[in-house]
Amino acid sequence: MPPAPCTPDADAIDCAIIGAGPAGLTAAIYLARFHLEIRMFDCGSSRAAMIPRTHNHAGFPGGITGPDLLARMHRQARDYGATCEAATVTAIERDGDDFIVRTDRSTLRTRTVLLATGVVNHRPAGLDDALHDTALTRGLLRYCPICDGYEVTDRRVGVIGTGDHGMREALFLRGYSSDVTLIAPDTDHELDDACRAALDDAGIRRVDGPCGDYRIDGDRFVVRTAEGDLAFHSVYPALGSHIRSELAIAAGARASEDGCLEVDDHQRTSVPGLFAAGDVVKGLDQISHAMGEAGVAATTIRNLLAERRPIRR
Incomplete structure (x- = not known):
């Protein structure tokens, strides 16, 4: 009615x-x-x-x-x-x-x-609700580096994203850890020369996509990429x-x-x-x-x- x-x-x-x-x-x-x-x-x-x-x-x-x-x-x-x-x-x-x-x-x-x-928040494609919620509760998946970047200090951090937005999030997290990897969500990275130079200068690794087949392995969140499985203490989706x-x-x-x-x-x-x-x-x-x-x-x-x-x- x-x-x-x-x-x-x-x-x-x-x-x-x-x-x-x-x-x-x-x-x-x-x-x-x-x-x-x-x-x-x-x-x-x-x-x-x-x-x-x-x-x-x-x-x-x-x-x-x-x-x-x-x-x-x-x-x-x-x-x-x-x-x-x-x-x-x-x-x-x-x-x-x-x-x-x-x-x-x-x-x-x-x-x-x-x-x-x-x-x-836009979630990574292919990440089911149960795994998403479990990873979020355990701090293996995070969405706000301003809120909780401190908690990943000196840990291995992955960022799912590309372009200017992904670059800026990876650079922000570089202030907490020297081990930051930027992973393209779909295929190859979409980065202009300025973005690549900034990432290289900060020592941030770049890995092409697609990424998926997510899983939790002990205290790590595992992401399958074009370069194989990569494991992180925390992963930040930078997908807008x-x-x-x-x-x-x-x-x-x-x-x-x-x-x-x-x-x-x-x-x-x-x-x-x-x-x-x-x-x-x-x-x-x-x-x-x-x-x-x-x-x-x-x-x-x-x-x-x-x-x-x-x-x-």
């Missing part, structure tokens, strides 16, 4: 938050503490939930797992009255000064929207990501060529009343950065709503 239509005279909540990762949850905590009526939608695929343990999130000297961090943030948001609905948002539509948010379960009118849908900005773009928000939403210093998109924070916005893909953007967005939303109608107890 399709969601019921949202009638023009239906009461609007203050803000709909789409996404329940670190950005969405931070915004929920702020907005709930501003005594605003909000609703958060969670499709259940936050990238933070995949973090086995992060050691660079301030305040947790022993590290914290992604699921534990999200659970703590959910509990904190609930303590202030924030509600979260397990649903997938299918559309954001402008209706006068408000928005209509449609999900696979319901329809909601809201005065503002905060998009915090993040990104999805899918930015989940389609909802905002369909609503008229501007985005970069790769899909990152364009926002101003207050996290406002080009659509009045539509905000964005976290990895869906162009910038540093880090939990701390996403949380900071969410705090800015939430405060701006509160002040915008106060301009429309005084917020008083």
